[in-house]
Amino acid sequence: MKKFNFKINNEDGSARLGTISTNRGNILTPAFMPVGTAATVKAMMPESVRSTGAEIILSNTYHLMLRPTAERIFQLGGLHKFMNWDRPILTDSGGFQVMSLSKLRKITEDGVTFKSHVDGSKHYLSPERSIEIQKLLGSDIVMCFDECTPYPTTKVEAETSMSMSMRWAKRSRDAFGDRPEHALFGIQQGSTFRDLREKSAEKLSEIGFDGYAIGGLAVGEGQEKMFKVLDYAPNQLPQDKPRYLMGVGKPDDIIGAVQRGVDMFDCVLPSRSGRTGQGLTRFGAINLRNSRHKDDERPLDPFCKCPTCQNYSRAYLHHTIKIGEIIGSMLLTWHNLHYYQELMADIRKAIRENEFSKFVDDFNKLRMIGDVEEL
Amino acid sequence: MKKFNFKINNEDGSARLGTISTNRGNILTPAFMPVGTAATVKAMMPESVRSTGAEIILSNTYHLMLRPTAERIFQLGGLHKFMNWDRPILTDSGGFQVMSLSKLRKITEDGVTFKSHVDGSKHYLSPERSIEIQKLLGSDIVMCFDECTPYPTTKVEAETSMSMSMRWAKRSRDAFGDRPEHALFGIQQGSTFRDLREKSAEKLSEIGFDGYAIGGLAVGEGQEKMFKVLDYAPNQLPQDKPRYLMGVGKPDDIIGAVQRGVDMFDCVLPSRSGRTGQGLTRFGAINLRNSRHKDDERPLDPFCKCPTCQNYSRAYLHHTIKIGEIIGSMLLTWHNLHYYQELMADIRKAIRENEFSKFVDDFNKLRMIGDVEEL
Numbered sequence: 001m002k003k004f005n006f007k008i009n010n011e012d013g014s015a016r017l018g019t020i021s022t023n024r025g026n027i028l029t030p031a032f033m034p035v036g037t038a039a040t041v042k043a044m045m046p047e048s049v050r051s052t053g054a055e056i057i058l059s060n061t062y063h064l065m066l067r068p069t070a071e072r073i074f075q076l077g078g079l080h081k082f083m084n085w086d087r088p089i090l091t092d093s094g095g096f097q098v099m100s101l102s103k104l105r106k107i108t109e110d111g112v113t114f115k116s117h118v119d120g121s122k123h124y125l126s127p128e129r130s131i132e133i134q135k136l137l138g139s140d141i142v143m144c145f146d147e148c149t150p151y152p153t154t155k156v157e158a159e160t161s162m163s164m165s166m167r168w169a170k171r172s173r174d175a176f177g178d179r180p181e182h183a184l185f186g187i188q189q190g191s192t193f194r195d196l197r198e199k200s201a202e203k204l205s206e207i208g209f210d211g212y213a214i215g216g217l218a219v220g221e222g223q224e225k226m227f228k229v230l231d232y233a234p235n236q237l238p239q240d241k242p243r244y245l246m247g248v249g250k251p252d253d254i255i256g257a258v259q260r261g262v263d264m265f266d267c268v269l270p271s272r273s274g275r276t277g278q279g280l281t282r283f284g285a286i287n288l289r290n291s292r293h294k295d296d297e298r299p300l301d302p303f304c305k306c307p308t309c310q311n312y313s314r315a316y317l318h319h320t321i322k323i324g325e326i327i328g329s330m331l332l333t334w335h336n337l338h339y340y341q342e343l344m345a346d347i348r349k350a351i352r353e354n355e356f357s358k359f360v361d362d363f364n365k366l367r368m369i370g371d372v373e374e375l
Numbered sequence: 376m377k378k379f380n381f382k383i384n385n386e387d388g389s390a391r392l393g394t395i396s397t398n399r400g401n402i403l404t405p406a407f408m409p410v411g412t413a414a415t416v417k418a419m420m421p422e423s424v425r426s427t428g429a430e431i432i433l434s435n436t437y438h439l440m441l442r443p444t445a446e447r448i449f450q451l452g453g454l455h456k457f458m459n460w461d462r463p464i465l466t467d468s469g470g471f472q473v474m475s476l477s478k479l480r481k482i483t484e485d486g487v488t489f490k491s492h493v494d495g496s497k498h499y500l501s502p503e504r505s506i507e508i509q510k511l512l513g514s515d516i517v518m519c520f521d522e523c524t525p526y527p528t529t530k531v532e533a534e535t536s537m538s539m540s541m542r543w544a545k546r547s548r549d550a551f552g553d554r555p556e557h558a559l560f561g562i563q564q565g566s567t568f569r570d571l572r573e574k575s576a577e578k579l580s581e582i583g584f585d586g587y588a589i590g591g592l593a594v595g596e597g598q599e600k601m602f603k604v605l606d607y608a609p610n611q612l613p614q615d616k617p618r619y620l621m622g623v624g625k626p627d628d629i630i631g632a633v634q635r636g637v638d639m640f641d642c643v644l645p646s647r648s649g650r651t652g653q654g655l656t657r658f659g660a661i662n663l664r665n666s667r668h669k670d671d672e673r674p675l676d677p678f679c680k681c682p683t684c685q686n687y688s689r690a691y692l693h694h695t696i697k698i699g700e701i702i703g704s705m706l707l708t709w710h711n712l713h714y715y716q717e718l719m720a721d722i723r724k725a726i727r728e729n730e731f732s733k734f735v736d737d738f739n740k741l742r743m744i745g746d747v748e749e750l
Contacts, residue, residue: 038698038700040701040702042700042701043701045702067698068690068694075670076672076691077672082690083691084686294447295447295450295451297450297451297452307420313451313457315443315451315457316457316458316459318443319414319442320414322442323442325417326415326701327417327419330418330705
């Protein structure tokens with residue numbers, strides 16, 4: 001059994017190049033984790049996800065506890081075997097989805113009672129239960145159970161919420177116990193208030209975690225406010241541990257966050273937008289539903305090496321997306337995940353070569369070429 | 376350019392082992408053609424279709440003429456390039472779908488005017504137009520435009536309909552012209568009337584085709600009546616050309632038809648039933664939606680070598696099908712197409728070894744083990 005470990009290989013400004021070692025393989029950082037909510041990265045075979053370069057995926061405590069249940073997955077040999085993905089899996093704690101998806105929540109110091117968004121059945125999550133579920137799943141990187149503070153909020157509310165999350169972080173740590181081949185990440189809260197973020201970071205460091213997430217962002221505050229928080233938040237967290245910005249984001253969000261010292265990301269954007277007909281490229285997004293693609297024999301991105309761009313025209317993508325054929329979702333998801341992994345590889349290369357600011361300039365210039373829909 | 380050709384390698388009773396040579400590759404017969412209605416075998420990448428052993432797929436004139444249109448596919452380099460399938464494609468003529476899918480048909484000696492099932496727009500198909508469309512698509516095996524006689528029908532109606540289809544067959548032949556590297560198949564009609572089937576076969580042989588389909592079956596008459604027709608129909612057709620039973624069928628339909636001298640088949644069953652949660656095995660069909668699979672760690676078919684059975688449990692298939700995840704459709708379609716191709720390979724092996732009747736006996740015994748849902 002290999003111990004969880006993080007090593008920083010280079011720094012370029014605040015941007016960090018690193019390697020996370022886990023018992024199920026290494027993850028080069030900055031890393032993007034495709035989202036496999038319900039034990040599948042939607043519309044993708046796991047070997048196809050791997051072929052895009054993904055080294056870790058994220059899965060969801062909330063969805064899996066409802067269906068098929070954590071106990072069932074445990075009985076079946078754990079989440080990796082269940083979904084045929086033998087590399088690392090990070091699971092979120094369910095805290096965010098309880099707030100965003102479930103109905104009729106009742107939050108107490110002890111935990112959260114809520115009704116399933118699927119069938120209205122009653123469920124309960126607490127730090128202890130969330131950790132238990134993530135252990136049953138066999139998650140390699142376990143997240144603390146926290147309350148994702150809504151945005152906007154008053155400072156008083158933000159502090160009350162953050163303080164409870166910090167008490168829950170301690171309970172999560174205690175429930176997790178000593179499992180050196182697995183990791184437990186704390187989650188910083190404090191909304192957009194610098195001193196609350198500082199307090200939260202101090203509390204988490206005091207408890208001690210294998211990695212630290214920045215929570216409560218990408219919840220509607222916009223990129224400008226998010227970057228303002230990221231100007232200080234990552235540096236409040238321990239330097240020698242991975243930093244994970246939850247639920248982010250668009251390519252320029254990721255680049256701005258890497259520039260500010262973040263190492264890990266997850267987002268449904270590439271897979272969800274693929275299913276709705278958006279192709280993401282270095283030049284911007286292309287809406288394949290638009291009828292101007294119906295005669296276009298060019299690939300989605302002529303520079304891209306993914307199977308979609310190697311073998312299919314925009315006309316074919318338009319045709320299959322337009323009539324709702326599953327292969328349209330498959331091909332666009334594949335391309336988008338490939339694009340994200342290629343972006344991360346380019347980011348890592350730039351940091352390795354101490355050319356990250358040039359990379360950011362070039363990235364922004366490409367975007368300035370204009371609305372890609374006009375290309 | 377290689378000429379279209381059919382060679383019989385062995386005969387075992389009425390069952391025939393053959394090789395169809397085309398400009399895009401060989402097809403061993405008896406052959407099953409997966410259905411790629413709208414330029415995609417639903418929920419499958421074409422390389423996955425190929426990996427099941429499929430050597431030819433079927434696509435649909437009716438669907439493609441409506442969307443994205445045959446002219447557009449031609450402009451984009453033809454159907455093979457459009458859908459990334461470089462092996463043979465057989466296209467049906469649209470005759471069947473005009474009857475089964477479109478609205479407000481008006482049939483005259485000249486052709487059929489109909490309204491699209493998609494948007495109600497008005498379209499026209501005739502022997503000449505159907506052949507033109509199939510040429511634009513670049514189809515390797517082109518089907519004559521015919522009227523699929525409804526079932527049940529009177530003998531007078533069956534004869535009137537068959538006679539028009541034979542005149543249309545002649546017009547299809549004339550419109551097709553001389554294209555030795557492509558094939559044109561005639562379609563026998565005559566409903567369940569032996570003398571009409573005989574007349575139809577004579578007329579088609581007189582015109583001369585590269586292969587002969589048996590049409591107007593599998594339209595609700597049931598297996599018993601279908602086999603009764605197949606007891607004589609294949610032998611009414613030329614011995615030295617491939618015989619294709621359109622739209623058939625279930626594994627036991629196929630086996631019974633091979634036993635009666637049929638060489639080619641197509642059916643939506645394996646792909647459609649995969650998308651609705653049915654897994655097809657040599658023991659029968661398994662409904663993965665059934666909650667009795669939720670804890671079942673066994674593969675769908677422990678004898679099967681397909682990626683689904685190699686890597687996933689029935690519990691996972693149940694979970695993903697139940698919640699509507701695309702991968703459930705992908706995995707079950709893959710398995711079902713693999714099963715069909717394996718069945719055809721077993722059929723061919725049995726004919727090669729002159730053991731086809733033993734194969735049929737064994738097949739029926741396996742089915743007699745009982746309702747597979749009880750296994």
